Amino acid sequence: MEEYTREQIQRADDTDLYVFLSGRGEQFKRCGKEYRWLRHDSVIINKNEWYRFSQNKGGHAIDFMKEFYGLSFAEAVKELLGEEGVGETNRRTAKEDAGRQKVCPIPLPGLELPERNESCEIARKYLIEQRKLSEWLIDQMIAKGDIYESKNYHNVVFVGRDKEQNPRYAAMRGTDENRYRGEARGSEKAYGFGHIGTDEKLFVFESPIDLLSYITAVPEDWGKHSYISLGGLSEKAMKRMYTEYSHIHSIYLCLDNDEPGNERCRQFVSLIPKELSVYRLEPVKKDWNECLVAEVPVESMAKQMCWRDAREKPVPVMKMSEVEETVVQWLWYPFIPFGKVTLIQGNPGKGKTWLAMAIAAYCTNGKELPNALPIEPFNVLYQTAEDGIADTIKPRLAKCSADMTRVRFINEEEKQLSMTDDRIEKAIRQNNVRLMIMDPIQAYLGANVDMNRANEIRPLFRHLSTIAERTGCAIVLIGHLNKSSGSQSDYRSLGSIDIAAAVRSILFVEKVEKEKEQDIRVVYQQKDSLAKKENPVAFSLGEEGLKWLGEYDISIEDLLMGKAGTKKETKLEKAQKLILELLSKRKMMCLEELEAELLAYGISSRTGRDARKQLESRLSYDWCQGRKTVALITE
DSSP states (O other): OOOOOHHHHHHHHTOOHHHHHHHTTOOEEEETTEEEESSSTTEEEETTEEEETTTTEEEEHHHHHHHHHOOOHHHHHHHHHTSOSTTOOOOOOHHHHHHTSSOOOOOOTTOOOOOBOSOOHHHHHIIIIISOOOHHHHHHHHHHTSEEEBTTTOOEEEEEEOTTOOEEEEEEEOOSTTOOEEEOTTOOTTSOSEEOOSSSEEEEESSHHHHHHHHHHSOTTGGGSEEEEOSSSOSHHHHHHHHHOTTOOEEEEOOOSSHHHHHHHHHHHHHSOTTSEEEEEEESSSSHHHHHHTTOOGGGSEEEEEEEOOOOOOOOOOOGGGSOOOOOOEEETTTEETTSEEEEEESTTSSHHHHHHHHHHHHHHOOOOTTOOOOOOOEEEEEESSSOIIIIIHHHHHHTTOOTTTEEOOOOSSSOOOTTOTHHHHHHHHTTEEEEEEESGGGGSOTTOOTTOHHHHHHHHHHHHHHHHHHTOEEEEEEEBOSOTTSOGGGOBSSOHHHHHHSSEEEEEEEOTTOOSSOEEEEEEEEESSSOOOOOEEEEEETTEEEEEEEEEOOHHHHHTTOOOEEOOOHHHHHHHHHHHHHHHHSEEEHHHHHHHHHHTTOOHHHHHHHHHHTGGGEEEEEETTEEEEEEOOO
């Protein structure tokens, strides 16, 4: 086992993790003075310190290597130092150590790279202090081996590589008063100093320092773009870039703002293939480093001109053959589909909120809904801007027997929610929500939206529908009717008719005013885009809350005018009646035969089982020749 001195251990623990890890090819996103590690986006790095928010733990460089690379203490120290144990006498700073982690690969025959100096401090100080280049950028380039300091003259060496990362070119810049400029013997102009990104943009510069000056001034998404320095005004490196890398489609000419640079830019346009777009970025001073040193504001640093827009943006189309067919899933058939937007509307005080509560109770604990199938309980988001959460919503949910742990809402104390708020989709996904209720609709349109203007309403509902489809969540909106009592039902919705057009299902809730016997509220489906319309269902409201009454025969116009309808026999009631009639005639029946008879009358096996359960005190079961039978119990 290696042994290390206290000084070596301290030096290893002081290693700048950003520089060290960048040399290993790790990717980061800058967040102020810190860096977020893209491989573990909950990890933040600041110099030699790290913190992992997902596990509430952190430490220094040695702990980092143990945590994420599974190394022992000794292995971590050795890895960070890049050296053997006791006896090491050549002391270096943490940045110098990190810079040595990835040395230049052996150059191809013909290129004579200057010998590398042990330290890179003179070159680094020149670039950062005199040229005002970004410290993090220079450290990253040093860690990769693309910038180093020559041993004999302490020049800055900028290395250009081929696709296999072999050095093929080296530009040199003096750090003393003479400011020597040159290229290593055997350098190939086609392989200038640069960076290969992933998007379509290529930025072209005369020198490496101008290239680095531009990235320093405009660092946003720099890793995605490609950059190349020509080592003067030769087009060879630029041509190689757009020839070898097919993802490059836009060329940004960033040559110096002087006569040779401007003239060469104009010549380049004719050299660049016509299928590529060409832009000119002209610095306000002679070159980009002069702009950086003079602290010219970024927005004033350059003038951009489009010299050729070669790419006509394609209209995104899809083949119908590429579309995978799906089957509509239902929360409550045929009234509320999953993955779609449903509108529940009616006059104030007629039972819309109570209906929403009953649906929430069904979703959170399987509480009864007429003709609804059994479901596994799931979470619900209930947003209301009309009723109090504590004094109205929660007591009503309790009366409907909803599971309070599964009913949640987005806190709107600091910011009011709107249909375009990104918190909606995040909350749905983070809480595994399959139903979201927003009551009333006008409270969530946004402060500057006129609900009577179709052009303002359509984008909102398109956005909400997209959220519903992406998440599979059923989104239910509660709305009021307008006061035009004589209008057709289609035009009674409050606001633009486009609201009704945008949703897939519309339910009206209204009280039957002329019903004498009891307080009856009716749910009527006015729009049914995805299923066959079923009969209206009714419920009553009393001290104990909501009670379902079954199907109710009434037209929408009569309902809106307050006229009374007729309570219809439910399928469950019909099934019970048929079972009693059949068994009174035959005394005993095979269970399979009984279910077949019920099915002939349009009653499902599930409804038949529910009916037999309701009649269990009046039925007896036995076995006859291996088949289960059922009979009426006679007194």
